[in-house]
Amino acid sequence: MTDLTPLNRAPAPRDYHLSDDAWELIREATPESTRRAYQEDWKRFTDWCAEQERTPLPATGETLAQYAAHLALGEKAPATIGRAMAAIAKAHELAGAGPLDRRGVKDVLRGYRKRYAKQGGTVKRAPALTLTALRAMVATLDPDTLVGVRDRAVIVLGFAMGARRSEIAALNLADLEPHPEGLQVTVRLSKTDKDGRGRIVAVPYGSNLATCPVRAVEQWRTALAHHGRQDGPLFVRIDRHGRVGHVATGRGDTDGRITGETVANIIRRAAVAAGLDAADAFSGHSLRRGFATAAYAAPDADLVRIARHGGWKEGSAALFGYLEEVDRWRKNPAAGIGL
Structure with a gap:
């Protein structure tokens, strides 16, 4: 095959199809414990979106920033908010919805980390076993x-x-x-x-x-x-x-x-x-x-x-x-x- 001239042809319907076997391999790429945590985070996000009359997929940058602020006001740890954003990003990736606009989220988290530290919040670490x-x-x-x-x-x-x-x-x-x-x-x-x-x-x-x-x-x-x-x-x-x-x-x-x-x-x-x-x-x-x-x-x-x-x-x-x-x-x- 030496002729690499692009073909002027519309994509076939199967170009966007993945078999069940392919989806199963994609699913196995993520550890079960992570999948379970992401599923819970995604459900909480979609429930919040329903209450706020916002669209979860695709989510706008403003929706993400507002949700991050919602979690911060609920005194969730910064790491918990970060994981929630990762779960939302994964859902968008699997749905082919494109990358998320996280600029607002980053600013919300930056401000919240400062407030969290001022209020005495600390990152919880498991003690080292001597x-x-x-x-x-x-x-x-x-x-x-x-x-x-x-x-x-x-x-x-x-x-x-x-x-x-x-x-x-x-x-x-x-x-x-x-x-x-x-x-x-x-x-x-x-x-x-x-x-x-x-x-x-x-x-x-x-x-x-x-x-x-x-x-x-x-x-x-x-x-x-x-x-x-x-x-x-x-x-x-x-x-x-x-x-x-x-x-x-x-x-x-x-x-x-x-x-x-x-x-x-x-x-x-x-x-x-x-x-x-x-x-x-x-x-x-x-x-x-x-x-x-x-x-x-x-x-x-x-x-x-x-x-x-x-x-x-x-x-x-x-x-x-x-x-x-x-x-x-x-x-x-x-x-x-x-x-």
Whole structure:
């Protein structure tokens, strides 16, 4: 085909058609938890538009700015407003409605962030899980119960990997490969890996039996095998009757896989049981923050290796924010000036 002369022909109707299979692949490009949050944000926006007699799709820049102000007056956190705008933008993108005019939204958010800070508002961050806190949490788990064995594996493996809660929940038994020095764990999908290239995380044996991630995972795998589970999800539900992977009709994945929210609940429950300060604020992200700060505080810390291990992008602002918590005191510029 060498003739690239444009054809003067109207587009065929199929030029704008996508099959159900194509739409399903587009849907899978966005994590389920994000889709669920976007759906809720979109519903709230459309409900507001109906009340205000505004058009949600396509939305004008003025409608977006007014909605952002509406959320601000409702004292929503700036990050919550930002996510709502992302959900609206995604809906427009999927509908082929073109890019949004966000100029007014940016000004509203800029003014609101200043007001939010003046009024004492702060960005809520999950506390970093220290090794001392980790040991205290693990000590509350009963090693003679399935729940105790599973929860210990979730907590110590997640910490050792510096993993996101979604990454922990998504692990399969087939993603674990024994190694003479520990485990090689394949993370197939992550927030910063949009194309699903995956990464391999080396998890070494721990020096403390109670918090060794390799031994904790092996104990859990043995328990799964005892219940006839040789493949499928690594971490599954356990109901109050002790049934492994049981899913109530119409609820959850049919394979019994836990969710990222379950990971957060496991961590929070153990933190409360251990009597930790601000235990209710602990979440799945506490493992990730805790790993970053603990690894950076080690004598032979290597920023590049820490970032690759935890799947942070090069130059990640989030990672540097965690490390600042260590350097704030370890490398304090005011400490050695003779005050």
